[in-house]
Amino acid sequence: MRALLIVNPHATSTTPVRRDVIARALASELDLEVAQTRYRAHAADMARTAAHDGFDLILTLGGDGTVNEVVNGLLRAHPPGADNQPGAAERPALAALPGGSANVFTRALGMPADPVDATGRILASLLAHRERAIGLGFADGRYFTSNAGLGIDAEVVRAVEGQRADGQAASAARYVWTATRHFFTVTNRRQPSLTLSRDGCPEVGGLYCGIVSNTAPWTYVGSRAVNPSPQAAFEAGLDLFALRSLGTLRTLNALRQMLNAADRPPGGRHVLSLHDQFAFTVRAARPIAFQVDGEYVGEREDVSFRAVPQALRVIT
Secondary structure, X not given: OEEEEEEOOOOOOOOHHHHHHHHHHHHOOOEEEEEEOOOOOHHHHHHHHHHHOOOOXXXXXXXXXXXXXXXXXXXXXXXXXXXXXXXXXXXXXXXXXXXXXXXXXXXXXXOOOOHHHHHHHHHHHHHOOOEEEEEEEEEOOEEEOOEEEEOHHXXXXXXXXXXXXXXXXXXXXXXXXXXXXXXXXXXXXXXXXXXXXXXXXXXXXXXXXXXXXOOOOOEEEOOEEEOOOOOOOOOOOEEEEEEOOOOHHHXXXXXXXXXXXXXXXXXXXXXXXXXXXXXXXXXXXXXXXXXXXOEEEXXXXXXXXXXXXXXXXEEO
8 A cells, every 4th residue: 555644743742753663663564655744735735746646545643734734635636526536435545643732633533642552553444444434624715624713713723823933832721821811802702793694594693703613522621622512523514603702701601511521512592503514604794813623724704614525534
């Protein structure tokens, strides 16, 4: 099997020693090439080229951003549903190894937290021909595996990315501190800007933020799952969680419910939850921060979301 391992050398928990151990283990069973990313979107370029060059398997060693780039490279090489284009069965399969801080995608697939252990799991799955086809989300020309967001979560992602550019390491504590500071001093909590539109349904306005999930949980604080849409799944459509209020007590109550190990989304009159949606649009009255799989992608005033079922083969 011809395989390409794409490594993000700057990912939070990726080290040269781990990379070399993993590469040697994979090379013992695969016709393996190893490449390191050097700039933003480099992983997408390499994955797209590998798909055109006939690779059977793409592996990633990095965080959720690296996975997102590779997925977009694979899907752009062979867009789903395009005439005369191969489906998921003919694209290279994806095997993701945890190398970032949150590793939401690999955790959602049930992979071991240690990348060396995950490598052993991948090799065993390849031997047993164990794989699954998963659905993806699509928004503003970009595919996402786990989630996308408009509002305060994207503002926090933007701020942490700036801190990382200044040499500060990403951590659960840094995200919590940045989110708290933004909530009280930066985010506009007086004027809601978002409106939800769906075919055949009345518009819903007065929304402050929206989290779109393709799987659960949304993210982690350390080992603790944060679950605004606990029913979200790779095999279903998209879930939406939105808030009609950013009042301190109401927001803390919603956060408390997200942190509880429940199978229902947070409740209350200030909460909007939708499950298994194929398509919808979120419009903003003013430019608002937008993130995809934990990567800040700019400000938007209009984003259309769509579920793409069984778009990708993954080794688990």
